[in-house]
């Protein structure tokens with residue numbers, strides 16, 4: 001069990017000021033979404049504070065941690081380790097430190113999403129996408145959707161993320177495609 005004060009101490013010792021501020025904004029956004037859509041706001045807040053706990057490791061450190069925790073590293077992950085694996089690595093490390101399993105799951109999925117996400121997982125995914133410090137095209141649409149429908153907002157976020165990756169010529173991990181396919185199942 002890791003509480004809010006402990007989560008703050010963990011990121012204070014690990015992350016730059018800029019990323020701690022991002023994490024605070026994600027925590028507030030995730031707690032608001034959780035209140036709106038029926039997840040536990042305290043859990044969402046801790047998930048927000050800790051979601052980028054391993055974001056400032058190097059690629060080599062991220063791969064070493066992934067190996068240590070037995071995480072699967074596919075070809076796409078191997079090309080951009082810290083960008084794609086910082087969530088799963090943080091989840092594994094924080095699970096070991098006693099973080100609740102539902103929060104661990106949210107942190108594990110916050111970058112790519114995945115199939116069958118819980119409400120808490122969707123709240124963190126969306127909060128990281130929408131926090132007030134972000135600005136890019138399509139974001140206003142997602143923010144508007146997030147006022148009424150968690151699933152519609154997550155669907156739009158998954159589509160925009162995928163388009164962005166493909167537009168840049170990056171690979172797409174199976175979890176991101178699974179989220180896109182699940183949220184666009186009627187199309």
Ligand SMILES: [Fe+2]
Pocket residue numbers: 051052055086087110111128
């Ligand atoms: Fe992240």
Ligand SMILES: [Fe+2]
Pocket residue numbers: 022026051052128
């Ligand atoms: Fe983040």
